[in-house]
Amino acid sequence: xxxxKENYExxxxxxxxxxxxxxxxxxxxxxxxxxxNIKKELEGLGMVILTPNKKIVYDGKADLIQAERxxxxxxxxxxxxxxxxxxxxxxxxxxxxxxxxxxxxxxVFKTKLNNLPENKQKIQNKIIPNKPSIKEENKIEKxxxxxxxxxxxxxxxxxxxxxxxxxxxxxKINNTIIENTEDKKEDISTQxxxxxxxxxxxxxxxxxxxxxxxxxxxxxxxxVNDFVKTVEYQINRNVGFYNTKxxxxxKSIKTPFGKIKFKEIAQxxxxxxxxxxx
Amino acid sequence: xxxxxxxxxxxxxxxxVYRFILKNLRHQADAEDVVQTSxxxxxxxHTSVSFEKAKSYLFTIAYRCMIDLIRKAKRIEYPEQLPExxxxxxxxxxxxKELLEKGLKELSEIQRSVILLRDYEGYSYEEIGKITELxxxxxxxxxxxxxxxxxxxxxxxxxxx
Numbered sequence: 307x308x309x310x311k312e313n314y315e316x317x318x319x320x321x322x323x324x325x326x327x328x329x330x331x332x333x334x335x336x337x338x339x340x341x342x343n344i345k346k347e348l349e350g351l352g353m354v355i356l357t358p359n360k361k362i363v364y365d366g367k368a369d370l371i372q373a374e375r376x377x378x379x380x381x382x383x384x385x386x387x388x389x390x391x392x393x394x395x396x397x398x399x400x401x402x403x404x405x406x407x408x409x410x411x412x413x414v415f416k417t418k419l420n421n422l423p424e425n426k427q428k429i430q431n432k433i434i435p436n437k438p439s440i441k442e443e444n445k446i447e448k449x450x451x452x453x454x455x456x457x458x459x460x461x462x463x464x465x466x467x468x469x470x471x472x473x474x475x476x477x478k479i480n481n482t483i484i485e486n487t488e489d490k491k492e493d494i495s496t497q498x499x500x501x502x503x504x505x506x507x508x509x510x511x512x513x514x515x516x517x518x519x520x521x522x523x524x525x526x527x528x529x530v531n532d533f534v535k536t537v538e539y540q541i542n543r544n545v546g547f548y549n550t551k552x553x554x555x556x557k558s559i560k561t562p563f564g565k566i567k568f569k570e571i572a573q574x575x576x577x578x579x580x581x582x583x584x
Numbered sequence: 585x586x587x588x589x590x591x592x593x594x595x596x597x598x599x600x601v602y603r604f605i606l607k608n609l610r611h612q613a614d615a616e617d618v619v620q621t622s623x624x625x626x627x628x629x630h631t632s633v634s635f636e637k638a639k640s641y642l643f644t645i646a647y648r649c650m651i652d653l654i655r656k657a658k659r660i661e662y663p664e665q666l667p668e669x670x671x672x673x674x675x676x677x678x679x680x681k682e683l684l685e686k687g688l689k690e691l692s693e694i695q696r697s698v699i700l701l702r703d704y705e706g707y708s709y710e711e712i713g714k715i716t717e718l719x720x721x722x723x724x725x726x727x728x729x730x731x732x733x734x735x736x737x738x739x740x741x742x743x744x745x
Binding site for chain 2: 354369
């Protein structure tokens with residue numbers, strides 16, 4: 307680029323500021339040498355610099371200041387949050403409604419699997435068992451209980467010891483009183499079973515009994531050598547082709563070791579009519 | 585930019601914007617209005633403007649507001665004397681400074697703007713070009729001519745004296 311009268315102004319400021327390259331500087335000086343009037347124009351321009359008066363200040367700064375609030379998540383963030391919560395609620399509700407999907411973390415995976423054509427058919431064919439709830443089961447069970455033909459008689463323990471026909475309304479196991487209930491009035495024989503964790507007194511229908519009531523009556527006592535936290539009795543009723551079970555937790559035995567008199571238990575469970583017939 | 589950074593901008597740049605506009609318009613109330621408008625726009629857009637670019641953004645907005653104001657009002661009528669505050673605050677080089685400040689009225693709008701941005705705020709020619717929407721070469725020429733005019737003004741005053 308050759309510096310001439312038409313374009314020298316472009317280089318003048320850089321020349322004054324000292325920002326030209328060596329080549330440009332040489333060209334500029336050559337040009338100025340040829341045009342002394344322009345050289346005179348440039349002289350002293352470096353001194354013509356305005357300086358700001360720092361004492362001129364804007365007085366309205368206080369009006370411009372804004373409150374430094376905490377950053378708001380914004381409407382987008384808020385909408386996202388609401389969507390997230392509603393999706394979670396829907397998922398939980400859906401899981402409760404559909405037992406096939408139990409784990410939320412595998413929902414997507416399961417959905418994808420279920421959408422496969424071969425699996426779709428399987429799912430459609432699959433019959434979800436209409437299992438009754440525990441409450442309903444208990445209700446059915448209660449209705450199936452065979453009511454004793456003879457009325458329940460409550461007698462004092464002292465009377466029981468004296469009588470030959472043991473109809474005991476209460477049972478003492480290691481000094482823990484187990485209240486008698488309607489279940490204990492079943493027409494049944496008694497069998498004892500002892501496992502490591504808990505004591506089961508299994509009462510069966512006479513035809514199923516492996517230990518007769520008489521044999522049980524002859525047994526003296528059992529020593530429990532394990533931690534027995536609960537005593538349970540289980541009654542199996544054999545009604546036609548159907549076996550139903552009733553299991554009931556008795557009161558806890560506080561002492562881990564103790565003597566349990568099966569004789570007393572058996573007497574407590576054996577109905578009067580059975581004993582009398584024997 | 586956070587609200588805190590915006591407030592830093594108010595503290596650091598409001599005086600500069602105000603001086604720049606005041607020197608151009610020579611009208612205190614208008615200059616204050618331009619500053620207010622500039623910061624108002626900065627606040628509205630503070631989430632999208634970075635703190636590093638806030639100063640340029642402010643001067644660009646202020647410059648455009650000022651041009652709009654000039655075009656609408658056409659009232660750039662400079663008072664014969666500098667504002668009282670300015671006269672009182674002059675330092676050692678009172679004579680030269682005063683002459684240079686007075687000489688500003690001899691400049692065209694664009695010459696005045698670019699030389700003020702250069703000398704007051706120390707912007708590069710490229711930055712001045714962005715603010716004023718001019719090419720860098722144009723900025724250089726305008727500044728060169730502005731300095732020439734100021735020099736001539738001072739000389740003429742000296743000769744008169």
